[in-house]
Amino acid sequence: MKAVVFREGARWAVEDVPKPVPAEGEVLLEVIRTGVCGTDEHLLHGGFIAKLPLIPGHEILGRVVEHGPGVTSPAVGTVVVVDNTIHCGHCDPCLTGRALFCENFVSLGCNAPGGFAEYVAVQAAKTFDTDGMDLTTAGLAEPTACAVHGADMLALRPGSDVLVFGAGPTGLILAQLLRASGASRVVVAAPTASKLELARELGIDETVQLDRNDPDAAEDTLRALAPKGFDAVVEATGSTAVFELAVRLTATGGTVLVYGLAGEDATAKVFPYEIFARELTIKGSYAQAFTMKRAVDILKSGAIRTEGIVTEVVGFEDFERGLANLHDSSQIKTVFEPQK
Ligand SMILES: [Zn+2]
Ligand SMILES: [Zn+2]
Structure with a gap:
């Protein structure tokens, strides 16, 4: 079968590889579509948990x-759709209910064969029937599962005033999820005007445009919207400047959720006194564990809208564009379809 293969030195090619044979407990899937994600670029450069x-x-x-x-x-x-994670069940984190940090963690597409191929073998128990959901919506189940985990970590209090930095696929999905989870208002701040327009079309209350190189320039505008700060601020861009701004714009007693992927050695400045005196909570949200079923259910419910999020479909021939689109601010989500 044909598959995209990443190799050492940030090289990749479409190669002929053996078609997988489903082992005990597995099913073989003919791939319909697989989302291209920023994580793929990290993996290409040997980052994250790339094998x-x-x-x-x-x-x-x-x-x-x-x-x-x-x-x-x-x-x-x-x-x-597939929950691509497999936990060993017998390591310390697994045995203490923290399977997300499994010491023998397997993640299809990260350290085991994934879906940029004609076929992929997956655990039968980790598949979820899409029940006729449209392709665009069903194809966003994995990023939605990550958003559900983010919402779990944030533990939003109903009636909260929420600010989300970032209008990429995950930002747009998480913002809607928080709106559906009882936020009184969700404001999305991001650099690209077309993405902010889409956010409003998807039901986000207000949007604020950021200067990518100077996010602080929007501080006054954001503070005017919430003079005492926002109850919850989600950093979904990975920018350390935005993280610092997020802390400043969090209301006393509020929570900052670090949801974006910053560089592993990136540093940001926070004031311990401020965290102490204003009782701020800073939380992280990493990937997902056991949230795929709820993600599929909430997508089926229609509470999260997906129209406009997929901006391009690529196949094997133009897979390169899928990776290039990760750097194109006019693109939101590219998906790969092997039959294209
Ligand atoms: Zn992803
Ligand atoms: Zn484990």
Whole structure:
């Protein structure tokens, strides 16, 4: 079968590789579409938990075509999304209810074969029937699962005034999820005007444009919207300047959620006295664990709208554009379809 393969030295190619054979407990999926994500770029450069050579692609939507030994469901032909994570169940974190930090963590598309291929073998128990959901919506299940985990970590109090920095796919999904989770208002701040327009179309209350090189320039505008600060501020850009701004704009007693992926050695300045005197909470949200079912359910409910989020579809021939689009601010989400 054909697959995208990442190799050492940030090189990649479309290669002919053996078609996977589903092992015990697995099903073989014919890939319908797999989302291209910023994490893929980190993996290409050997970052995150990359195990090269690698068939990347962790946001997988596919059709069941074969059962491995012992598997009876989902039925052949079922269209499913995949929770791409596998936990060992016997390490310390697994045994103490923190499987997200499993010491033997397997993540399809990160350190095991993923979905930028014609076929992928996945655990049958980690597939979720899309029940006829449209492709755009179902294909965003994995980023939605990460947003559900983010919302869990934030533990939003109903009636909270919320600010989300970032209008990428995850920012747009998380902002809507927080609106649906009882926020009294959600403001989205981001640099790209077209993304802010989409945010408003998707039901976000207010938007503020940021200067990518000088986010602080928007501080007065944001403070005018919430003179005492926002109850919860989500940093979904990975920028340390935005993180510092997020802390300043958090109301006394409020929470900052670090949701964006900053560089591993990036540093930001915070004032311990401010955290002490204003009782600020700074929390992280890393990937997802056991939130895929709820992600699929909330997407089925219609509470999160997805129209306009997928801006381009690429195949094997133009996969390069999928990676290039990660640096194109006019693009939101590119998806890969092997049949294209
Ligand atoms: Zn992703
Ligand atoms: Zn484990």
